[in-house]
Amino acid sequence: MKVDVAIVGGGITGCATAYELAGGGASVVVLERGEIAALASAANAGSLHAQIPFDPFLQKGEGWARDYAPVTRVMSAAVDAWKDVEAALGVSLEVKVGGGILVAASDEAMRNAERKARLEAEAGLAVEVWSAADLRREAPYLAPDHVGGVFCPNEGKANPLLAGRAFASAATRRGAVIRRGTEVAALERSGGAWRVHLADGSDVEADMVVNAAGTLAAAVAALAGVHIAAEGYPIQSCVTERATQTVPHLVYATREKLTLKQTATGSMIIGGGWPSRQVGNAPPTVDPRNMLRNLEVATATMPSLGRLRVVRSWAAIVNGTEDWMPVIGEAATAPGFFNAYFPWMGFTASPIVAKTIAAAVLQRRADTALGELAGL
DSSP, rough: OEEEEEEESSSHHHHHHHHHHHHHTTEEEEEEEOOOTTHHHSSSSSSOOOOOHHHHHHHHHHHHHHHTTTTTHHHHHHHHHHHHHHHTTTTTOOOOOOEEEEEESSSSHHHHHHHHHHHHHHHOOOOOOEEEHHHHHHHHTSSSOOOOEEEESSSSSOOHHHHHHHHHHHHHHTTTEEEEOOOOEEEETTTTTTEEETSSSOOEEEEEEEEEOOOGGHHHHTTTTOOOOEEEEEEEEEEEEESSOOOOOOEEEESSOOOOEOOOTTEEEEEOOOOOOOOOSSSBOOHHHHHHHHHHHHHHGGGGGGOOOOEEEEEEEEETTTOOOEEEEEOOTTEEEEEEOSSSSSSHHHHHHHHHHHHHHHHHHHHHHHHHHOOO
């Protein structure tokens, strides 16, 4: 099989990149060792983030936050891209951008939240500092003991169970080929192109390769002789029974890690990156102790949650790096090999990462064609 681009990984980023590339006229194959959008792409909580995350801000300090702050512009652009995804794909993905609130339960926490907000504003992210009165007016569902918060209007949510597969279907309609159950065993650079050796003994020849392998991105990069500091982290989330629509925002807390949002059907999704259990290479399982602590933070933030039953919990492995920085673009040491790796918030970033990678690949393809014409 000969194609312009082989994409390794059929999660939401890989499928969105295939959609963009196929729309630009490239021949594309997506190589997925399992099922399409079946791992972190579907198991994340569906948050659309833009703010600097509060927990690493406290742990890593302002120096880290200043380095990370420009990423918020990328995240905000990604949220903007999500606003157009449903119309482009012709399907509802339950996208809602109602803003995100980091709520503070103490004066000290509020001072920290304001320090973070100043860095975000300096980087160009739209944020607003809210008083306790603002919270009571705009988010009356929250506990009354909050002293204030920081509101970012360009945050929200989408349904991860729908989004990745919708991109896959749209990419297929544009002519991309998606191969499930196809594991990449080796990568070989030969004659200005890449030969992708598959575990079943067959090969794919591609002018360029995109590494969208998520938690396996470091292993795939290593096949091309490229090092990236990508790792997988086990986390967990849970969802409640349906309730009356009361929460239009994505909610974070300064107490401890929390994301809280209400789905289109009324269920509350509770997460925030609490660790799940993992033994060796076995799939992760829910850690009951961390689940209870997550629920304690959630009910302290929104007391009415205590009346709802949890109907499902799940564990997953998500992409991460120690410094939280994305690895996007062509590898300097491997021409034609592109990394599409966005840690921790890959679901949010997927549309903008796909557009960025596709633009770079298509430009390189055009430059190569011009070079060949010039040599005639």
